Amino acid sequence: MSDSWQPTIVAFACQWCTYAGADLAGTSRIPYPPSVRVIKVPCSARVDPSFVIRAFQRGADGVLVSGCHPGDCHYMEGNYLTRRRFSLAKPFMSYLGLEPGRVRVEWISAAEGQRFAEIVREMTGDIRALGPNRKMRERL
Amino acid sequence: MRKIGVFVCHCGLNIAGTVDVKRVAERCAEIPGVVHSEDYSYMCSDPGQNLIAEAIEEKDLEGIVVAACSPTMHEPTFRAAAEAAGLNPYQVQMANIREQCSWVHPDDEEEATRKAEGIVGAAVEKVRRDEPLVPHEIPITKKAMVVGGGITGMQAALDIADAGYPVILVEREATIGGRMAQLSETFPTLDCASCILTPKMAEVGRHPLIELMAYSEVEEVSGSVGNFRVRVRQKPTYVDWDACMGCMQCQQQCPSEVESEFERGLGTKKAIGVDFPQAIPNRPKIDPEHCAHLRGDFCWLCSRSCPVDAIDYEQEERIVEEEVGAIVLSTGYDMLPQEVLGEYGYGKYPDVIDSMAFERMKSSSGPTGGEIRRPSDGEIPKEVVFIQCAGSRDPDKGQSYCSKICCMYTAKHATLYHHSVPDGQAYIFYTDVRAGGKGYEEFVQRTVEEDNALYLRGRVSRVYPEGDKILVKGVDTLSDENVEIHADLVVLATAVTPRTDAREMARIFNVGTDEHGFLNEAHIKLRPVETTTPGVYVAGAVRGPRDISDAAAEASGAASKVAMLLSREEMETDPLIAEVDEGDCSGCLWCVAACPFDAIEEKYLTRRVGDREVSRRVVEVNVGVCQGCGACTVACRDGAMNLKGYKDEQILAEVESICLIAGSQQ
Amino acid sequence: MxxxxxxxxxxxxxxxxxxxxxxxxxxxxxxxxxxxxxxxxxxxxxxxxxxxxxxxxxxxxxxxxxxxxxxxxxxxxxxxxxxxxxxxxxxxxxxxxxxxxxEAPVRPEDLPAELFAAAPQQAIVSCYRKYVS
Amino acid sequence: MKYGYYPGCTLHQQAEEFDVTTRESARALGIELEELDSWQCCGAVFPLATDAVINLAAPFRALAAAYEAGVELVTVCAGCLNVLRRTNNLVQNDDETRDKLVDFVEEDYAGEGRVHHLLELLRDEVGFESVSERTKRDLNGLRIAPYYGCLLLRPPDEMEFDDAEDPQILENMLAGIGAHPVSYPLRMDCCGAYLPIGELEERRNRAAVAVMRSASAAGAEAIVTSCPLCAHNLEQCAQDVPGAEMLPVLYFSQVLAYALGLDADSCGLEPDGLHAGVCEKIGIGEVK
Incomplete structure (x- = not known):
């Protein structure tokens, strides 16, 4: 794969921390690859693992699920639920034959614009190395 | 198919400098259902908003997407504009093509434009599935509860009551007053604590809108903002307070004298009576642990001495249920048991006391009548060592934080000591003097310059008796010399800690705590007296160490929040909350376990099948409590639970749109 | 400085x-x-x-x-x-x-033998540990 | 119950009375001590540099050998206890260090064993009351200053021997055998002994002198310790402390064994020498 190939990364971002962190990357003008599309959710606990599978079925190359740091959840314990759910979901994805590097669950606070940009950069690089998602993509 | 409008903002060159906004508007016009698509230089300006309003009215739009900045900036603006034009405000979506697109991809116009198309496309798919929503209106119980009757709780209760709303003030002890009632004078003005506290206590006692529930504790809270139901346990005082007139004959007659916690071990109290003479309510209680009668001995002295026959040895606790619209938590703080710092010998050597004991000693109504005397022999101490940070800034054995108030009260103690014993010397071991506050630094300077206290920059490592003195081994890091002082009295500036049962209380009121057990505010900077549970407020040292001035300010802050809430007849709640389809719900209750707010309750549906009734369990979302996090939606195995505004089909449509547009762009 | x-x-x-x-x-x-x-x-x-x-x-x-x-x-x-x-x-x-x-300040082997004769083993071993290893 | 006994080098040389009275006390109290076959010196000092793994080899070997033999270790030397217990903690908690030691010593050991001080066994297994019941001699209220020093108590979170700022184990033992434990402030202070032999000698005694004076001022008639290094250092005070303030220094096991019935000579008590005052007070020779 050439460096010019732009993977598609669907990012589920909680509106209190990560979405605001992504906004901060913007207001701080921290550039990152245009691979990521953010879907705003109230809490990372709103992210159903089936959303992730659907994204891969429809051709996404990577998925990021991101919320507040453990202990900082606006809803007190939502991100603990996320952590538990995705600790199970990730092995399940590998079981389906998906490379583990395509899914990441990260805690990014509203103050971590730099970190949001870095994670997008990292993921984009990792996924470029893996190439497009062909395994789960449905022939449409 | 719903008619959708798309409005792409240039934001001057902020967006248009990178994203080809015309192309985005053109592409969006091709999406099925999009009947209007245009771009404009500043959508948030009046002309921009007018464009939107006109399009809504002319084309009967049933949903609009504003592709501009982050929703945190202008979502309220565009929702209001849409509502004015007759569109439900919840059928407005923002597509964030500034913070999350043009500003972060400045060097690649083509990619930025493609990404913008994807972002707007997803928003179109989402808004197409947005239902018109109406905020719920729930009636409000116009009454508040304040838990904790120290200076913070009293101030909050008085402010709320003065605003015209009834208040129930719940206090765990038999009297209000809290920690401040134990203090002698207050910094930085040296006002006598009782002189400013007791009038306030009396005001609370006689305020027609304040109902005082002393010697009571909250057991359980249910309901939600506007309508809480609170179970309060009234502990038995063994005195009929309604009959009692407060003559305290009983206290005088009682033969059981025990160490008084209020006097910090320096004085005694009777097994029946009040902690201090100005107690409000001015009613005695029996301490069952020390009452001879209740311990089975032959003693009726209090009962016999009572002129109104108010002593009731058989009294039992009562549970009272109250309904209130808002709750203020102001239960204050505890103090670190100084025994954890074994090197200072607190508890072993009588002349090593803590700061609260010093307050009692200096208090004119205290055990020494306001004179500073060594506990061991009653002599007036001529060399007094104050040790600050006794357990504060000590993550190893004490508390990691700075207790904030000790620098000031220690300066106050040294000043008061100098006033009482002019030929005595006060030594203060400190780590850093933190005197940020109005008049505080000046007070500390006066303590040094006029009241002759010697500040020594360093800590004390060990304290032990030598002869009839106490040897204090410390250091002065400014001169780099170890210091030994043969002191007559050592005063430890005790770390402030959360109440030992703070976590239990946090659980009852569904409020978060920090790592130490102090209650968490909703936002440490901008929402300091709110909590993440609507209708529950926090003020004072329950949040962390603070002095009287700060506590009083927070109390008034919390009171104003309560008054704001109670001033409304009904309360609007955010409609973006969970919703259950009873037909699909199997009653498995997984959602109940997932909900962090206890907002989901089970209920039973009954219907007649033939001639018998069939009952089926389902769940119900309490609209006043649900905060709209969506954890339940994911937990639901039946697909019966959904989050309005973030329904499964909406998020899946966003996912599909993103992937589809990205795929077509490859 | x-x-x-x-x-x-x-x-x-x-x-x-x-x-x-x-x-x-x-x-x-x-x-x-x-x-x-x-x-x-x-x-x-x-x-x-x-x-x-x-x-x-x-x-x-x-x-x-x-x-x-x-x-x-x-x-x-x-x-x-x-x-x-x-x-x-x-x-x-x-x-x-x-x-x-x-750069040890003391070399145990330079110390007078009578010091060692009087000292318990623990002191001798400690001495070597401090100044040698 | 049977334990593996780790005397340590000093008890086999200068401090023989400590060794003899420990064995005799244990025997009298029904604790079977069997000396480990081929123990080596523990190294006397627990290495504090994280890269000094080699100094842990000897204590590791002793610990592994005891575990192999199926016994828990008992020692009375404060230095040995400190080194063995801390080495055991390290082996339990630090995988990297453990792996290095396993490779080096070629013994597979992961810190499963335990190390006891005899006093801990008396407190936790035998019980001081039971010790008290088995005493055969009256110590006649001999005023004894218990001296802990550093190695038994610190670091407190590793040694878990007793409250580091207010230990009571020696006091309780002494009270149990009819002595009068004297409280004095410097009982947990360092005697300065790890300023060992060398040119610093003239200054090192000052810490020990302070301890001796503190005990003496509290009215003690003797000091007891569990550390040969402390004992040596305190005895060195004789040159700097006036005779009246200089107290005889005994191992705790000497008074314990004596109270349990062992004769004065075997206990290393010298009625005509250093311990004349003590012996007079406790009336050497009379067995109940």
């Missing part, structure tokens, strides 16, 4: 942190270690000051301090330190560096 960022984060400071397993920046100089040190009067430089030299990147000043050799590893400082900073380990690391450079 001239401070530079290179001096503050020198390799030597990193080495001392590595050998001791303690983070020098953890200490906030309250002085409780010095206040309780049973041999403070012999140390010349008080223990908290040795740490301060390291915080300022002045490792040679720390190495010169007699305190490094007078520390008895009694752990009184650590047991009372509000930050749980183990100063004994830092002192041992300083000694280790000096010993590895061959």
């Amino acid at each position: 001239k401070l530079t960022r290179h001096g503050l984060h020198s390799e030597m400071i990193e080495k001392i942190e590595r050998i001791s397993g303690e983070e020098i920046s953890k200490c906030y100089q309250c002085g409780k270690c010095s206040a309780g040190c049973p041999v403070a009067q012999e140390m010349g430089t008080l223990p908290h000051r040795v740490v301060r030299h390291l915080q300022l990147g002045q490792d040679e000043r720390a190495f010169e301090a007699e305190a490094v050799w007078f520390c008895t590893s009694c752990h009184t400082c650590e047991s009372r330190c509000p930050k749980g900073f183990d100063l004994s380990r830092v002192m041992e690391a300083l000694r280790a560096v000096l010993l590895r450079r061959g």
